[in-house]
């Protein structure tokens with residue numbers, strides 16, 4: 001076998017292997033930041049459009065990806081995850097932050113019905129994409145929320 005061909009095969013093999021390892025590493029990091037929350041049940045689709053991960057992210061995944069590359073120079077995925085907590089990455093109409101959705105057991109990257117945008121590495125995007133799960137674990141656009149204030153001046157957000 002030609003030596004250059006052998007080197008090429010080895011490089012392709014290990015670069016593929018590394019990219020396969022990267023995705024579970026990112027999901028593990030996410031689970032470290034938010035242990036025991038329902039959103040992790042989505043696996044790769046917490047952030048990616050496809051069940052198998054890869055190119056194509058929901059707004060939340062793309063915000064994390066952009067932060068990871070542009071703010072933290074690919075050095076700190078945990079910090080990147082925390083950095084986007086206060087964004088409304090899925091653009092839900094109630095403006096719930098990512099961390100607010102995560103704490104409510106909702107998916108921070110998906111809204112109800114086919115109102116989602118999927119973003120790709122090359123800067124293109126697809127509008128009006130379906131969420132990956134039909135269960136009610138994302139903000140419903142018709143959801144009604146209001147704030148109540150107790151006699152002790154404590155506030156709570158109630159959503160119906």
Ligand SMILES: [Ca+2]
Nearest residue numbers: 088090092096
């Ligand atoms: Ca949101």
